[in-house]
Amino acid sequence: DTEVTQTPKHLVMGMTNKKSLKCEQHMGHRAMYWYKQKAKKPPELMFVYSYEKLSINESVPSRFSPECPNSSLLNLHLHALQPEDSALYLCASSQDLGVRICEQFFGPGTRLTVL
Amino acid sequence: RKEVEQDPGPFNVPEGATVAFNCTYSNSASQSFFWYRQDCRKEPKLLMSVYSSGNEDGRFTAQLNRASQYISLLIRDSKLSDSATYLCVVPNYNQGGKLIFGQGTELSVKP
Numbered sequence: 001d002t003e004v005t006q007t008p009k010h011l012v013m014g015m016t017n018k019k020s021l022k023c024e025q026h027m028g029h030r031a032m033y034w035y036k037q038k039a040k041k042p043p044e045l046m047f048v049y050s051y052e053k054l055s056i057n058e059s060v061p062s063r064f065s066p067e068c069p070n071s072s073l074l075n076l077h078l079h080a081l082q083p084e085d086s087a088l089y090l091c092a093s094s095q096d097l098g099v100r101i102c103e104q105f106f107g108p109g110t111r112l113t114v115l
Numbered sequence: 116r117k118e119v120e121q122d123p124g125p126f127n128v129p130e131g132a133t134v135a136f137n138c139t140y141s142n143s144a145s146q147s148f149f150w151y152r153q154d155c156r157k158e159p160k161l162l163m164s165v166y167s168s169g170n171e172d173g174r175f176t177a178q179l180n181r182a183s184q185y186i187s188l189l190i191r192d193s194k195l196s197d198s199a200t201y202l203c204v205v206p207n208y209n210q211g212g213k214l215i216f217g218q219g220t221e222l223s224v225k226p
Contacts, residue, residue, distance in 0.1 A: 042202060042216035043159065056213060090158055103149060104214060106158040 003027075004107035006091050012113045015081060021110045023074040023091030031097050032074040033104060034066060035090040043090055049074060050097045081114045088112075116141050121203050121217035129225055132193045136220045138203030139185045148186045149204040150177055153219070159202055163188070193224045 004025045013019050023032065031050050035043035048056035049068040063085075065077040074091055088111050092104040121138045128134050140148075147166050151159040163170050165186060169178040176189040190197055203217035 042219055045213055056210065103161050103164055105161065109158050
């Protein structure tokens with residue numbers, strides 16, 4: 001089963017709201033990722049978790065807060081977002097971050113609109 | 116020089132055509148390479164991994180030229196369903212786990 005699931009599929013929120021994006025994988029992967037993608041651009045890495053520990057934070061503003069409750073779950077908590085944060089948020093997972101970089105498998109994404 | 120550069124596209128081809136995309140990378144230490152396909156408003160899906168000189172899967176062939184630091188993707192007998200954006204992806208070993216994406220090449224296959 002090579003599936004990564006994400007909820008919700010769509011989210012509209014105001015600038016004062018607090019919301020969370022959720023991601024789940026059951027492939028036994030030990031690395032999980034959050035990406036942001038704007039239209040007609042490639043995905044931009046936001047965070048990397050390896051064995052449930054944050055290993056990369058790409059200087060993402062603090063209004064985005066990641067959380068990895070266990071090896072299968074990854075959350076992204078959102079607070080006080082700006083309209084320019086509207087984008088497709090993609091979760092991905094890979095086997096691990098070993099010497100040989102493994103393929104990443106993406107979830108369907110959450111399309112976020114900030115009003 | 117960008118870390119990963121792709122043909123800008125778009126490529127507009129008739130059904131049945133053969134089309135090739137090129138991708139160059141700057142880090143000569145790179146050992147693995149990926150081609151992803153992304154349909155409009157969908158997530159990237161892994162199309163092919165390349166760890167040695169190349170890989171073939173049906174109508175799709177990826178070739179790696181380490182000396183010139185480029186990877187190509189060849190699609191034979193194009194189908195309408197091949198219309199998508201193709202992303203060349205190269206891992207950055209100095210930043211463990213970080214994939215470097217090309218800007219993507221858009222392919223449109225017409226009847």
